[in-house]
Amino acid sequence: MVELAGSTVTALTEAEWERALAGVTAPLPFGTACWRRWGDTSAPGRRFTPVRVCRSDAGELLVPLFVSELDGQLGGFGYGMVCPGTTWPHPALPRFDRLARTLCAAAGLAGLRTLLPPLSTVDDLDRLAGHWRGVPGRPTYVLDLTAGAESVWARARGSARTAVRRAESHRVWIDDPRPADGAAVTDLYLRTLQRAGHRLGSRPDLAFLAEKRADVLTVVARGGDGAAQAVSAFAVCAGTAFHVVQATSDAGRRTNAGHLAFFAAISGLAAAGVRRVDLGSATNPGQERFKLNWGATARPTRLLSWPGGQP
CATH class of the missing domain: 3.40.630 (Aminopeptidase)
Known part of the structure; x- marks a missing residue:
């Protein structure tokens, strides 16, 4: 020791x-x-x-x-x-x-x-x-990618697959982020928080999620006019990815663009050799439903504190 x-x-x-x-x-x-x-x-x-x-x-x-x-x-x-x-x-x-x-x-x-x-x-x-070890904290949702994106698709509930097909029928298409998307990523993130009733103390600068970085994978779903309707972004490190943004515009909610962006990102992560994806905790029933519909499993995080007797 x-x-x-x-x-x-x-x-x-x-x-x-x-x-x-x-x-x-x-x-x-x-x-x-x-x-x-x-x-x-x-x-x-x-x-x-x-x-x-x-x-x-x-x-x-x-x-x-x-x-x-x-x-x-x-x-x-x-x-x-x-x-x-x-x-x-x-x-x-x-x-x-x-x-x-x-x-x-x-x-x-x-x-x-x-x-x-x-x-x-x-x-x-x-x-x-x-x-x-600590004590069990709020559950996070872990998605197994060891068998590839095709396995995730096969395990996903029908509602998730239907949402992806619906987005495609609305001619929503997948794109890599562009340098000019930095502000759009932040705007979509803040709009998504606003719909959920959350407010931040200040405006974050999420432009780095639109940059080419080894520790980030971001996918943008665009409508027919080229505007970003949804963003799905992940932090990546040593075979594991962490879902940091799932944000959708009002138009993207109508087209299910968020589901298409999410599965495109999962496919990209699998192709890059990522084996597990931590989708984060759920703060409302809708978030929990989204994660479970894609086949994630709820698992407790670990809370450690001292004093507290935790090794």
């Missing part, structure tokens, strides 16, 4: 964090600036205070620490995680309670928490933190 007694905790600037993160293989994709800034729109009072935990004989860990008043959180968007540095010699991370005790003592925090995906969702994460 990795011990952290005698470790040094050093604060990093955002620039130092980005440089350090670029030199390691992160088990989750949410540590870079674009994801953090998106997370800031829903938690504006939180401060990003990244640190490096280092001990001469135990290597270093990169910690995306966010601080709100006296509490700390690992990660600021999606799931949280700790990244082993290039000198980390161990196959696994230290116990969560030991890491939390070290971080809280150094930063003057009363507690630390984080959220992890279900076990057997991200292989590299299981290797590093399979012993971080």
Whole structure:
């Protein structure tokens, strides 16, 4: 078991964090600036205070620490995680309670928490933190892609397949995002939130989802006039994808463009070798129905907190 007694905790600037993160293989994709800034729109009072935990004989860990008043959180968007540095010699991370005790003592925090995906969702994460069990959190919905997109189509309920065919009958077509789609992605996202009764503290900048990036796959469904009717976007990392945007215009709701965009994205992920897709939690019955209709399985996330007795 990795011990952290005698470790040094050093604060990093955002620039130092980005440089350090670029030199390691992160088990989750949410540590870079674009994801953090998106997370800031829903938690504006939180401060990003990244640190490096280092001990001469135990290597270093990169910690995306966010601080709100006296509490700390690992990660600021999606799931949280700790990244082993290039000198980390161990196959696994230290116990969560030991890491939390070290971080809280150094930063003057009363507690630390984080959220992890279900076990057997991200292989590299299981290797590093399979012993971080915590308590069951809100269910997320996991879609198995190991047998390819054709298997997803075969398992999907008839209503999902009918919606895709209906979109095609309305001459909705699939396209890669264009540089000019950055604003449209954000507008569709905000319009979808508005229909569900949600408001953000500020407007996020989601233009990065329309860029060509190794950690993102985005599909746009367009109407006959070329306007974006739906967007389906995923963060991608080491064989696992995370559904981050499913957004539809008012016109796209009438044509079922969202289902067509979703299945096109799933097909692209399967072709890229993605084996599992985390579709996220459901905040209303409609979202739950969408995920289940496509064959996803509800599985509990992992909530970890210290103090709390969780290893």
